[in-house]
Amino acid sequence: MRFLTISGPPSSGKTSVILRVIEALQLREKKIGVIKFDCLLTDDDKRYAEKGVLVQKGLSGALCPDHYFVSNIESCVTWGHENGCEYLISESAGLCNRCSPHINEITAVCVIDNLSGINTPRKIGPMLKSADIVVITKGDIVSQAEREVFASRVKQVNPGAIIMHVNGITGQGAFELTSLFEEASDIETLKGKTLRFSMPSALCSYCLGETRIGEEHQTGNIRKMDI
Amino acid sequence: MKATSLYHKPLAVTLEEHPYIEDFLSSFGLEIQPTTTSLEEYLDTLDPDLLEDLGISSEQLRKSLDDFLAGMLALQSPLDKVESLTIIGGRDKTGRPEHIELTLRPGEVVCIVGPTGSGKSRLLADIEWVAQGDTPTGRKILINDQVPDSKWRFSTEHKLVAQLSQNMNFVMDLSAEEFIRMHAESRLVTNPEEKIAQILEQANELAGERFSPNTPVTSLSGGQSRALMIADMAILSKSPIALIDEIENAGIDRKKALDLLVKEEKIILMATHDPILALMGDRRLVIRNGGIDKIIESSPAERKNLIALEELDNKLLALRNRIRGGETLENI
Structure with a gap:
């Protein structure tokens, strides 16, 4: 089973890109599974189900989304394998820019859009900087020169990645991206694998539900600004 | 290295x-x-x-x-020189073979015509991907008569193709000069100031209305944006192939724009329905049902008609300028 982690900032076009890739994989008669991670609410699982692929939905609710991801991904991979998926795709949003779901030896994709601003690539952490493939979306909205400038900013923070332009609406570029997916890591289980980068940590009183503001309510792993 | x-x-x-x-x-x-x-x-x-x-x-x-x-x-490091681009036909949407082998050389202009959804974009995408029978059309693309290195597919430094899409919007909050500077820097050109001045000068020559280097790119008119992007593509881009998705009529001198790109020794493929642009091309590929249906060479009679069409176009342009200048069109 070929397994890929796909992540990216909210609204960058992850679901649309994955839907276009699914269409291209289905033309090749592949059995596909998708795991959609989100926080509070998502209907994207229905959009996937409409395409006739197997779907699992995970909502992290009150927990840190990426910690939730890493505690569940192993059983998701086992599920995909047991159900005979030839391709398994996990989709998760990077919400704090310091998170990253990417796993060593597992093909990692980051989706980012041309409209997000010229400094955004710098602001995104390991989710972008350690990805193997960076997909840039919404290229039809801007000019060629602006696409080139944005891609060079991405290239600067992740010079080793393959950068691809994909249009999630028309599907332009999805066919080409799919041929890269055919070379994705082939696995049966995540046993023994490690994350590419540690997740942001905390464990302070606020992690445990504290709501009151003030020095006396702060315990655990606290860091102060230098003002 | x-x-x-x-x-x-x-x-x-x-x-x-x-x-x-x-x-x-x-x-x-x-x-x-x-x-x-x-x-x-x-x-x-x-x-x-x-x-x-x-x-x-x-x-x-x-x-x-x-x-x-x-x-x-x-x-x-210098770019490998592209002396020729060859398109070897695949098949259309019904599986009918194209039976075509077409070689293009720098300075040539080829127009791509056909109804919406006929497969013009797929042809442009096959070229950009340097297809080797691995796309839905089964087409093959050769560079300098050889199967090219797959580095062309992913290289951001040496892109084979620069694409000028219909959409010319900008979202960056920069002046025209700052924007071109940023683009020049990302391409690591050796004499950026000279190149920036050249691009702005050329863009002003192509655009109907002049704009200053301090104009924010987001306030440029449609014609000015197109002029800026064409000048930028001609002067800054090292890509040997230019794919153009229609140069719209308004606010830009299309003949000058095309001449500028031809002068830079690029192979130009242009999707268009504009009769003037279509006749300016050396030949036209007619796309039907996902395949290249036929190739029309621009004939001497068509070239003669091009002159008549240009006169007609200039007449319209003059009328447009009169409207802009607040005149009436009671006598034309």
Whole structure:
């Protein structure tokens, strides 16, 4: 089973890109599974189900989304394998820019859009900087020169990645991206694998539900600004 | 290529020779000073806790820097010359073979015509992907009569194709001059100021209405944006092939625009329905049902009609200018 982690900032076009890739994989008669991670609410699982692929939905609710991801991904991979998926795709949003779901030896994709601003690539952490493939979306909205400038900013923070332009609406570029997916890591289980980068940590009183503001309510792993 | 020697010289020298290293490190939130220590020593002494806060490991940073420097050196090396582009036909949507082998050379203009949804974009995408029978059309693309290196597919430094799409919107909050400077810097051109001045001058020549270098790109008119992008493509882009998705009529001198690109020795493929642009091309590929249906060479009679069409077009342009100038059109 070929397994890929796909992540990216909210609204960058992850679901649309994955839907276009699914269409291209289905033309090749592949059995596909998708795991959609989100926080509070998502209907994207229905959009996937409409395409006739197997779907699992995970909502992290009150927990840190990426910690939730890493505690569940192993059983998701086992599920995909047991159900005979030839391709398994996990989709998760990077919400704090310091998170990253990417796993060593597992093909990692980051989706980012041309409209997000010229400094955004710098602001995104390991989710972008350690990805193997960076997909840039919404290229039809801007000019060629602006696409080139944005891609060079991405290239600067992740010079080793393959950068691809994909249009999630028309599907332009999805066919080409799919041929890269055919070379994705082939696995049966995540046993023994490690994350590419540690997740942001905390464990302070606020992690445990504290709501009151003030020095006396702060315990655990606290860091102060230098003002 | 690993630029090993560069890691051992004093930073004062390295940063002078490769100023982009500073920009690279600052994009990770790191600072560097031109001191007597070497880049190697600088990397060795970075605090692991600081790196963890910045979201990168020491190994990852070193690997990225290696890749970045390799890319920068590649950008400075000359591009392989493209003498010819050959399209070997595949099949249309019904599986009917195209039976076509077409070779294009620098300075040639080929128009692509056909109804919406007929497969014009797929043809342009096959060329950009340097297809080798691995796309839905089964077409093959040769460069200089050979199966090209697959590096063309993913290289951002040496892109085979520069694409000018119909959409010319800008979202960046920059003036025309700042924008072109940023683009020139990303391409690491040797004499940026000269190139920027050239592009702005050319763009003003192509556009019906002049604009100043300080105009924000977001306030340019449609014609001015198109003019700026065509000048930028002609002067800044090293890509030997230009794919153009229609140059719209309004506010730009299309003949001059095309001449500018031809002068830069590019192979030009242009999707268009505009009779003037279509007749300016050396030939037209007619796309039907996903396949290249036929190739029409522009005939002498068509060339003669082009002159008549241009007169008609100039007449309309003059009327447009009169309207703009507040005149009436009671006598035309």
